[in-house]
Amino acid sequence: MTRVSLTVNGRPAEAMIEPNTLLVDLLRGPLGLTGTHVGCDTTQCGACTVLVDGESVKSCTVLALQVAGRAVTTVEGLAKEGRLHPVQQAFIDCHGLQCGFCTPGMMLTARALLAENPDPDEAEIREGISGNLCRCTGYVNIVKAIQQAAGELSAAESAPVVAAETVDGQAVSAEPAAAG
Numbered sequence: 001m002t003r004v005s006l007t008v009n010g011r012p013a014e015a016m017i018e019p020n021t022l023l024v025d026l027l028r029g030p031l032g033l034t035g036t037h038v039g040c041d042t043t044q045c046g047a048c049t050v051l052v053d054g055e056s057v058k059s060c061t062v063l064a065l066q067v068a069g070r071a072v073t074t075v076e077g078l079a080k081e082g083r084l085h086p087v088q089q090a091f092i093d094c095h096g097l098q099c100g101f102c103t104p105g106m107m108l109t110a111r112a113l114l115a116e117n118p119d120p121d122e123a124e125i126r127e128g129i130s131g132n133l134c135r136c137t138g139y140v141n142i143v144k145a146i147q148q149a150a151g152e153l154s155a156a157e158s159a160p161v162v163a164a165e166t167v168d169g170q171a172v173s174a175e176p177a178a179a180g
Helices: 023-028 086-093 103-116 122-128 140-158
Strands: 002-008 011-017 049-052 055-058 071-073
Touching: 049 103, 055 103, 086 103, 086 140, 103 122, 103 140, 122 140
Parallel strands: 002 071
Antiparallel strands: 002 011, 049 055, 049 071
C-alpha cells in the first residue's frame, strides 16, 4: 500500500492505495466521489472524465499515483458556494441530459473546452466533446447547453465590478485616495 496525496475539488485528500489503483477507483472508492462514472474502462466513453490541473482526463486509464500532488476536479467540485457552475445550469436549462450517466464527464469536458476556447462554434463544440459518448440525447441539447454556458461565462467575465458602499460598517468611496 502507498499513500497518495492530492487536492480534490479544492480540498486536500489522502488515501492508502495499491500502486495500480486507477484514479477513477480512488475517487469513487476511498474518496467517496461517485459522480465520476465508470463506463467502458477503455477511454472510449468519457463518463469518467475529470479535470487534472484544469485539463480533461479520462480517469479510467490514469493511475492515481500519477496525479499525486496535483489538483483534481470532479463534477462535485464544479458548484461553488451552493451555486451551480454555468455549465451545470446550462445542462439543466437546455435539457442537455436524459439518463445522466454521461453528464458528469460531459460537463467536465465542456468546462475544459470553454477554458481553452471561450467562444467555440458548433463544430468546435462537437469536436471538443467527440471523446464523450451519449446514448440518449443525440447531442443537440448538449451542444446548446455548452453554447449557453459559453455565453454566460463570457458575460460574467465582462461584467463590471461594482464597489461596495460599506466595508465592515464603514462607508467607502470609489474615488481615488489623495496622495499623502
